[in-house]
Amino acid sequence: MESQLKELRVGEPRLEESEANGFPHGGAGDPYGEDAGSVNQRITPWMRVVASGAELLRDPRFNKGLAFTEEERDHHYLRGLLPPVILSEELQVERILRNVRKCQDPLDKYVTLMELQERNERLFYKVLIEHVTELLPIVYTPTVGEACQKYGIIFRRPHGLYISAKERGKVLDVLRNWPETGIQVIVVTDGERILGLGDLGLQGMGIPVGKLALYTALGGIRPSACLPITIDVGTNNEELLNEPMYIGLRQRRITGQEYDDLIDEFMTAVKQAYGEKVLVQFEDFANHNAFRLLAKYVSTHLTFNDDIQGTAAVALAGVVAALKLTGGSLADHTFLFNGAGEAGTGIAEMIAVQISREANVPLEEARKKIWMVDSKGLITKSRYESLAHFKKDYAHEHEECKSLLDATKALKPSILIGTSGQKGTFSKEVLEAVASFHERPVIMALSNPTSKSECTAEEAYTHTQGRGIFASGSPFDSVEYNGKTFTPGQANNAYIFPGMGLGCIISGAIRVNDDMFLAASVALGEMLTKEQLDRGLLYPPFEHVRDVSAHIGASVAQTAYKAGLATRLPQPKDLLAYARSCMYSPEYRNYR
Ligand SMILES: NC(=O)C1=CN([C@@H]2O[C@H](COP(=O)(O)OP(=O)(O)OC[C@H]3O[C@@H](n4cnc5c(N)ncnc54)[C@H](OP(=O)(O)O)[C@@H]3O)[C@@H](O)[C@H]2O)C=CC1
Ligand SMILES: CC(=O)C(=O)O
Numbered sequence: 001m002e003s004q005l006k007e008l009r010v011g012e013p014r015l016e017e018s019e020a021n022g023f024p025h026g027g028a029g030d031p032y033g034e035d036a037g038s039v040n041q042r043i044t045p046w047m048r049v050v051a052s053g054a055e056l057l058r059d060p061r062f063n064k065g066l067a068f069t070e071e072e073r074d075h076h077y078l079r080g081l082l083p084p085v086i087l088s089e090e091l092q093v094e095r096i097l098r099n100v101r102k103c104q105d106p107l108d109k110y111v112t113l114m115e116l117q118e119r120n121e122r123l124f125y126k127v128l129i130e131h132v133t134e135l136l137p138i139v140y141t142p143t144v145g146e147a148c149q150k151y152g153i154i155f156r157r158p159h160g161l162y163i164s165a166k167e168r169g170k171v172l173d174v175l176r177n178w179p180e181t182g183i184q185v186i187v188v189t190d191g192e193r194i195l196g197l198g199d200l201g202l203q204g205m206g207i208p209v210g211k212l213a214l215y216t217a218l219g220g221i222r223p224s225a226c227l228p229i230t231i232d233v234g235t236n237n238e239e240l241l242n243e244p245m246y247i248g249l250r251q252r253r254i255t256g257q258e259y260d261d262l263i264d265e266f267m268t269a270v271k272q273a274y275g276e277k278v279l280v281q282f283e284d285f286a287n288h289n290a291f292r293l294l295a296k297y298v299s300t301h302l303t304f305n306d307d308i309q310g311t312a313a314v315a316l317a318g319v320v321a322a323l324k325l326t327g328g329s330l331a332d333h334t335f336l337f338n339g340a341g342e343a344g345t346g347i348a349e350m351i352a353v354q355i356s357r358e359a360n361v362p363l364e365e366a367r368k369k370i371w372m373v374d375s376k377g378l379i380t381k382s383r384y385e386s387l388a389h390f391k392k393d394y395a396h397e398h399e400e401c402k403s404l405l406d407a408t409k410a411l412k413p414s415i416l417i418g419t420s421g422q423k424g425t426f427s428k429e430v431l432e433a434v435a436s437f438h439e440r441p442v443i444m445a446l447s448n449p450t451s452k453s454e455c456t457a458e459e460a461y462t463h464t465q466g467r468g469i470f471a472s473g474s475p476f477d478s479v480e481y482n483g484k485t486f487t488p489g490q491a492n493n494a495y496i497f498p499g500m501g502l503g504c505i506i507s508g509a510i511r512v513n514d515d516m517f518l519a520a521s522v523a524l525g526e527m528l529t530k531e532q533l534d535r536g537l538l539y540p541p542f543e544h545v546r547d548v549s550a551h552i553g554a555s556v557a558q559t560a561y562k563a564g565l566a567t568r569l570p571q572p573k574d575l576l577a578y579a580r581s582c583m584y585s586p587e588y589r590n591y592r
């Protein structure tokens with residue numbers, strides 16, 4: 001048995017990892033180049049890796065299952081550990097798809113795919129990339145929402161890193177326990193606002209895991225550079241606190257200074273562990289923390305908040321595309337938001353900035369085109385004092401409107417945007433009202449998952465007699481109405497963040513600024529073809545999203561260079577070609 005073991009030192013390329021990561025040697029993502037992180041670079045005796053054939057099969061990063069060739073089976077001590085047949089990666093994909101499709105329940109499909117990710121990472125990504133339209137609703141919204149809700153039950157093997165309030169004072173040590181070096185993207189949540197499902201505590205981990213799967217599948221960031229993190233500060237969800245299967249801290253959320261200190265320790269440790277250029281994406285924090293954490297760290301870290309900024313960029317791109325169907329400029333429209341939190345005010349501000357630039361009017365003037373309804377009704381000047389700071393800029397002079405319907409009737413919006421997490425709030429009456437004022441009303445029901453969408457695609461088309469231009473945060477099937485087929489677009493920040501990450505990495509950006517999001521939004525808009533627009537789509541279909549990400553990456557990088565935020569010098573001549581060349585490919589590598 002001893003003779004069948006092969007030792008590799010930690011830090012040494014295992015098999016062909018330096019090629020397998022998908023980045024050119026010395027390129028943006030080379031884990032052994034200058035960007036390599038500092039954690040775990042040391043060689044410790046207990047971390048020596050013994051790669052026998054059996055271990056190779058158990059290592060998802062290198063396992064190829066039945067695709068190992070005869071030569072590889074000889075060379076890596078695999079003889080007898082596998083049935084004799086050799087399957088191509090293509091046949092393996094087909095086999096996986098058959099297994100996934102056989103599951104009736106989307107959650108079973110999710111578990112099947114997660115098990116594949118744990119078993120054979122390249123195959124997982126090949127399946128996902130080649131069947132993205134079919135599988136995105138499984139690894140991402142809406143199914144990932146259900147997976148988070150049932151996380152304790154479906155939990156098999158841990159994914160990502162769990163930093164709990166118990167680890168206060170030891171966060172850097174926890175990061176050091178993560179086996180990968182060269183981390184480039186972290187998605188972190190504290191689980192307090194998971195999609196529109198509320199506080200799911202530690203069970204929010206499904207979101208960073210899902211988002212990072214998309215960083216790889218859609219944005220080409222190599223999996224070993226991605227680190228999902230959940231900061232478990234407890235939960236105020238009574239149901240979870242009383243649930244025997246709950247696997248997070250069984251306590252109410254820590255708040256105030258204690259919470260801030262833990263986040264601060266985390267942000268400091270991240271830089272110590274992975275350097276200045278690790279991208280930290282804040283995801284699904286509640287808005288009372290999200291805005292202030294963004295404000296606190298945006299100037300000291302390479303960080304952004306996806307719910308505020310990524311969502312803004314994708315929504316703006318959709319609105320700009322819709323203008324080609326409605327006519328008029330941004331400034332010609334009246335916007336009404338249902339929901340004035342992270343997503344709502346983030347989108348509103350980006351639209352206002354764009355109106356202000358295009359129409360050459362002060363930002364305060366531009367904001368007056370935008371109205372917002374929250375849980376208490378229309379946001380007006382009379383409510384100013386009691387409003388959260390992020391809503392104040394949208395408190396305009398108007399009489400009180402208690403409901404969205406009243407506000408719709410009073411303001412006659414041409415563009416209605418749902419960011420409330422409240423199912424059905426775009427009621428028949430609201431949709432009929434906007435359709436009575438405008439020939440082509442724009443309706444964006446952005447709340448996730450599907451069960452929280454402000455309306456369904458069918459409702460949007462039916463109640464506007466097929467005149468509505470509709471997009472939603474979670475996917476909806478095409479709708480037949482009056483003999484015509486309507487295909488809704490999916491307005492989800494998944495179009496933006498993978499390319500944003502790619503752009504930051506290839507330019508070596510040290511900060512993210514608003515112009516980079518604007519660049520991402522414009523690049524996304526430019527990828528929409530006339531033919532797609534004529535079909536009523538506001539975004540290119542997801543099967544083209546890797547190309548979209550490459551374009552976004554190049555535009556983001558270009559903007560970072562312009563702003564003096566890029567450190568990878570000299571700037572590559574052709575950023576788009578460079579972005580493409582850096583993207584991870586899931587094809588198996590030859591291990592001889
Ligand atoms: N498509 C996409 O890419 C994205 C979608 N989202 C989705 O957007 C939704 C909101 O997220 P986020 O903005 O972060 O959440 P927040 O909690 O920050 O904001 C929610 C807002 O909705 C308001 N609200 C609650 N109930 C009602 C109601 N009955 N009528 C009108 N407004 C109401 C809240 O009011 P109040 O302030 O008074 O409490 C608050 O202003 C979620 O479902 C999320 O999944 C988020 C990010 C990206
Ligand atoms: C898509 C997303 O980020 C959300 O719903 O929170």
Ligand SMILES: [Mg+2]
Nearest residue numbers: 283284306307
């Ligand atoms: Mg989110």
